[in-house]
Amino acid sequence: MSKGTTEIGYVNRNDQEVIRRTDEPGTDHMQKVYVLRCRPCGAEYGANGSDIHIRLCPSCAGGRPGLAYAA
Secondary structure, three states, rough: OOOOOOOOOOOOOOOOEEEEEEEEOOOOOOOOEEEEEOOOOOOEEEEHHHHHHHHHOOOOOOOOOOOOOOO
16 A cells, blocks of 8 residues: 555655655645655655645755755
8 A cells, every 4th residue: 555645655756755744834725745755865854735745855966945844
């Protein structure tokens, strides 16, 4: 059984892993911010739950800047 895109541990096709959900509001309708970690470089950044499946790392892969979240 595969993990849903917002489940902790989900890894997208660009090697970005979901490490936690926040209570911060996202920028897409009714979304929350999730924290992703780039497995190749280790960068952590925020993303809307709806974007997880297509996110690219903003540090090493030219992805959009991450969303703000409380540490």
